[in-house]
Amino acid sequence: MIVLIIGVLLWSAAHLFKRIAPAKRADMGDAAKGMVALGVVAGVVLMVIGYRMADGAVLWGRHPATVGINNILNLLAVYLFAASGMKTWITSKIRHPQLTGIKTWALAHILVNGDIPSFVLFGGLLAWAVVEVILINKQAKPEKSTGPFPVGKEIGAIVGAIVVFGLIAWAHYWFGYPAFG
Template identity: 30%
Template sequence: MSLLVIGLVLFLGIHSVSIVAPAWRDTQVERRGEKVWKGIYSLVSLGALILVIYGYGVARQAPLAIYAPPLALRHVALLLMLPVFPLLFAAYLPGRIQRAAKHPMLLAVMLWAAAHLLANGSLADVLLFGSFFIWALADRIAAGRRAVPRRVPGAPPSTLNDVAALVGGLVVYAGLLFRAHAWLTGVPLLG
């Protein structure tokens, strides 16, 4: 469990710099250069993500149940997951979906986390998905308060981007639903 916690602290910590210390982040970019800052950010994120994944896997081997969700909540979780991947695509494909969601990546993370909290009740699940939900909510609030929003790199704005986000997102969702989730996590979603 400690590897999971350390990974979460590092991963969400580096991703929270813009929330808690935006001026410090800007100073680091200015001092080191954008490429060096992004390199450090990426290395810390990757290392922390590996710790999160490995730590979660270890914690799942001896789960400590906090609550037992009713089976019906798994169906609700599947429905909550439906818009997650179109929103993730929309974060980099500007169009109406991105404008309506304002921060589609953060909304996707919140829906993903909430869905998994509904379907899973172990301590590791609550730590992992609860932490991501709280972080995404805090970042969404902070992003709404920024005077000048940071530009997310992506495709040029187009109405076709909405179609690409929907189709691409639903294809990924279907892939996870029918095969990939079981292959990645050992937990089949259907059946």
């Protein structure tokens, strides 16, 4: 479990570096980008390894209803990422669409995986996203998208989200974590 915890902490620290120590990050210039990227990649590797080897109590198991809700929430999370990059209508309503997507994704995974390693992984990433939103809001008001919002962009975000969600579901099967079963 310690490898998983270190991975979540490393991911969080790398992402929060800009918010917690903005002067230090600015002083480092482009070198900070490499350090953050290395921290993020190392965090992901440790999270994957740590999650696969972690063992802990199971408070509830998978159920067809939670699997269905999980999939709907994850499709929404992927859509929020796509919409954010395309500046669609939803980005004029949600202040932090990508971080909202992370929070949605994390909650969905906690719902469907009722075990302690999942609480550590997805709960840790949920906590990071909440802290990130709080720090961003304290430092600056995020800009919301303003119209017009072409229908083509909206359709593109929806279709893109469905395609990416399908690829993610396939990858889950490939790694031994069925997304629909």
